[in-house]
Amino acid sequence: MLGITDYIRNDLEGVYTAELLRGAISMFFAVILTQILELGEARAYILIVALNGLRSMTGETLPRRLLNIIISLFLLVGTIGLSIWYGHNHMYLAQTVTAIVLSSATVYALAGHKSASGTIMFMSVFNIVNFGMGLLDVNHEVNPANFSVAAGCGSLCVITSVLAVPVLKFHWCLLINHCFYHDLKLYARMMCRSSYYDSFSDLSEKSKNRLLMLQSSLYNITKHVDDPERRERYVKILNGVVLITYWPTTDTDSVHVAHINSLRNSIFKLMYGLLSAGSDADVKTAVDELNFFRLNLAMVPDDPFCNGEMKRHAGEVIEAITELKMREIKNASSE
Amino acid sequence: MPHQNKSPLKAQIKVMAVSMLIAELAAWAYPVDQSFWIPLTTFCVCLYIDTPLTALRRTVHRIGGSICGVIIAGLICLLFPSESGLMTFLVIFAGLTLWSRAFTSLYYLFVSCITAATIMLLAILMRHTALTPNYLITERVIFTTIGAIISLAVSAVFMPATEKPDMLRTYRHYLTRFYLEYRLCIYSLRNHPDTPAEKTDIRVNEILKSSRVYQEKLPVWRYALFFNVFIFRSFTRFLHRIHKMRILNMVLISSIGNLPEDLDFSDEIKSLLERNRILTKRILLSLMNLDRKRCEQYLSELHTVNNELETLMHAHRSCTTILIAVRDLEQDMVHLKNGAVQIYLGYRNQKY
Incomplete structure (x- = not known):
């Protein structure tokens, strides 16, 4: 199932979500207007313009964005009108030329002029679809008068959603x-459930793919964290x-391999315990366990092969994650 | 020769224009309502393609997504035929279409949602006509298939199939990235303790960033190696190995940073480290040039150098992790030399 975390992972900047909200608001008003107004067949254009007129939301300031949207709406509505006219009059040659020019322009804009590409893309789509609609409208039920009203209403929905x-x-x-x-919890769960391995090559391809996917995801999420202190800790954990x-x-004895594996297994198991903890009391218990593990680790003599470096990294991860969790509990209780 | 087109943008524009011309003519010739769906599909498939295989991938997603959308929308139209029901589902599918845009790699999801939303919209528009299976199947699935096949055929003629050289480029790129980081490790080890800390920084972010780039390429290569799943899997394994080797460079840097300040290596160790670096470079260059024989020769020399290093550095207890990592990297390079990818690329790319 594609859950909320999958969605956020794919839209870390929130661009699609902003668009989704605008689309929902615009469609909501469009549906109401479609039900209220008596525009015959042309009322569908309220929905079409309201849903697809939002693609040019670019610009530094709100007035600039509004201006871009208005220009884009003019172009889109103009294209729809022209295409219906082509359809009404069965102008296949003109339609073919227009479709080729617009679609080629879309490819060009996508490569070099991203900000304009949304508008040109939808001009192409509207041109193709509405030519077909024009052909189907044998009784010319969509006329300039009702189409203008419908397009105006659709545009109004778009502007309202941009303002909202x-x-x-x-x-x-x-x-x-x-x-x-x-x-991180998924990562820790995977690592603590992975069977004992001599080298990384022993892991299955599926596990490696999953690990890499989670590593990339953790890295991407870290990039989008605003609080510099928290981001620094996230980087430390990831590292x-x-x-x-x-x-x-490689080439070390079985005692050393067992030691490294046990260290790896323990830290991921404890991390998984902390990340799965529900209540504050559970979190505190898990934090205590992790701290106790870190203290024990510090007291155990260094492995003759790894000079305590892995222990140092484990200690850094534990410190960062426990501090974060304790700070969160403290902040929650002070609110 | 169409496959020697040097400008990808020109090729893309050409494919779009020719495909649209054929699709418009097909729609014109097809005497059925809603044949505009043919050029519409052609346009959507041609939009983000740069090779015939990306076109194939979008075609498969487009057809699969359309079939799903038709089934979902058809069921809803049968179960909730009232206008208010259709309107409600139109809004839901419009929302889902916008939501599915976030999952850029799951194009079929977007196509399913937009197909269902379009059918809802047309069902509202054509309330006076019955929504027949013929309308749903002929005018959606068949037109989608025709439109997608037009763009696929045109892209096969006009677009260069660059996946295999691209694979070789990626192979070389990651070997180079690994070497640059490894060189940094060896330099800082050789010059220890005089190397400033800021010059010995390998960032996990950089490694993960480039791993993400190849993760995004994998779906297209899956199509490129559709009939050679074994090689595709070997290529995935190669990329995982390089990723791991780059992380091992981080382990090396971390261990070097942990060395005692007063540790100064003898000239003999320093010269062996330099030999190790030069041999690693030669191994990687022969891997990049797909010359396995030469690589084998350098690997055996590297093995000797590492044995000597191990003997001399054995006295320094703090260097054990470094030695383990160096050995690990040596074994990784042996795996790369013997890997199916090296053999496959050597066989396929002699002309590049």
Whole structure:
């Protein structure tokens, strides 16, 4: 199932979500207007313009964005009108030429003029679809008068939704942290359930793919965290977790391999316990367990092969994650 | 020769224009309502393609997504035929279409949603006519298939099939990235403790960023190696191995940073480290040039150098992780030399 974390993972900047909200608002008003107004066959154009007129939401400031949207709406509505006219009059040659020019322009815009590409793309789509609609409308039920009213209403819905959601991006705030913990939990669960391995090559291809996907996801989420202190800790966790995962054991004896594996297994198991903890009390218990593990680790003599480096990385990961969790509990209780 | 077109943008525009011309003519010739769906599909498939295989991938997603959309919308139209029901589902599918745009790699999901939304819209528009299976199947699935096949055929004629050289480029690119980082490790080890900390920084972010790039390419290569799943899987394994080798460079840097300040290597160790670096470079260059024989020769020399290094550095207890990592990397390079990808690329890319 594609859940909320999958969605956030794919829209970390919140661009699609802003568009989704604008689309929903615009469609909501469009449906109401479709039910209220008596425009015959032309009323569908309220829905079409309302849904597809939002693609030119670019520009630094709101007036600039509104201007872009208005220009885009003029172009889109003009294209629809022209295409219906072509359809009514069975102008196949003109339609073919227009479709080729617009679609080629779309490819060109996508390569070099991204901001204009949305408008040109939908001009192409509208041109193709509405020529077909024009052909179907044998009784010419869509005429300039009712089409203008419908297009105007659709445009009004678009402008309203832009004013209601004027931002280009959304920040996920606390949800992005939830997403980080979610993916880290999956990573820890996978690592603590992986069977004993001599080298990384022993892991199955599926596990490697999954690990890499989770690593990329954690890295991407970290990039979108605003709080610099938190971001720094996330980077520290990611760094430590990746190093622990791939720590080398080639050509060393079985005691050393067992030691590295047990260290790896323990830290991921405890991390999984912490990340799965529901209540504050459970989190505190898991934090205590992790801290106790870190203290024990510090007291155990260094492995003759790894000079305590893996222990140091494990300690850094534990420190970062426990501090984050304790700070969150503290902040929650002070609110 | 169409396959020697040097400008991808020109090829894309040409494919779009020719495909649209054929699709418009097909729609004109097809005496059925809604034949505009043919050029519409052609346009959508041609939009983000740069090779015939990306076109094939979009075609498969487009047809599969359309079939799913038709089934979902058809069931809804049968179960909720009232206008309010259709309107409700139109809004739901419009929302789902916008939602599915976030999953850019799951194009079929977007196509399913937009097909269902379009059918809802047309069902509202054509309330006076019955929504027949003929309308749903002929005018959606068959037209979608025709439109997608037009763009697929045109792209096969006009677009260069660059996946295999692209694979070789990627292979070379990641070997180079690994070497640059490894060189940094060896330099900082050789010059220890005089290397400043800021010059010995390998960022996990950089490694993960480039891994993400190849992850995005994998679906297209899956199509390129559709009839050679074994090689595709070997290529995936190669990319995982390079990723791991780059992480091992991080382990090396971390271990070097942990070395005691007063540790100063003898000239003999320093010269062996330099030999190790030069041999690693030669191994990687022969891998890039797909010359396995030469690679084998350098690998055996590297093995000797690493044995000597191990003997000399054995006294320094703090260097054990470094030695383990160096050995691990040596074994990784042996795997690369013997890997199916090296043999496959050597066989396929002699002309590049």
